[in-house]
Amino acid sequence: MNGDGAHDADPAPEPAANHLAYRLHGAPGAHGPLVFAVPHAGRDYSPDLLARARVPLEALSRLEDRLADSLADRLIAQGHHVIVATQPRALIDLNRDEREIDLRAVTGTPWNFRSLTSAKVRGGLGLVPERLTQIGHLWRAPLSYIELRERIESVHRPYHAALAAALEATRRRHGVALLVDIHSMPPLRETPGFEGPAPRVVIGDRFGRSATDRLTDLCADFIRRQHVPVAINSPYSGNHILERHGRPAQGIHAIQIEFDRGLYLADDLMTPGPGLAAMQRLLAGLADALSQELAGSALPFAAE
16 A cells, blocks of 8 residues: 555556547546446437437337436536446446347347347347337347447447446455446336335345345435435345445445436436436535545455
């Protein structure tokens, strides 16, 4: 450990530059052991993507975590490292495995390609979303396998490489790193097993597999103190991003936070609402609490 409390180690990977797939804010580890990411708020719809769609842009935008990147504005101003995906979820879903593909919606797949089935794929929300409830199929024609590979190589892989590099750089600097993956959800009416008001925030840690309970419980307790109903892992426990990047045994933890869109958007659930500033403050306060919890505890966390 050096004089300022940081942990000596081999040089960390160089942080990636801005890319087609994302924008970067802050330097990894410069403002503490947290890395924030917003994977589902991208709005860079290309003319080619819109031409392929059989539905209007307004329908494709239903796939977004609408304006969830605005929740991180205060974090960015404070110097936290934040990775914001720029490409829309309609193009490719960064929270899916590369193999979560509906083969009926892709042409020209090699004979030896092995897809990964899941409930999300069966529901039309695989790596490339195919259909939405009450809207139906989104695209005029199946996607070619060549185009699918291009999306993976130009968007999906670079995003995850940047996220992995940021987490590793942060872990090397502080001995521990925590990914806070920011999402938003439609208002919940009721949640099985959840008593009281429907949760307005859901924290996911893949049932303890992507982060220690200590961090998840701290998040839940902090948010409850702001008088916001919270649930843990129900109905959203996290998906590919947490599974891929959360490695508590190696000192890299990952949690997902889903915000009810009604907390920060207007009644149309499309434009900024009066609660946005309060949610920005809540997230910044949570970042301070998590940083304080992790300060000085890097070695115990890294050894779990």
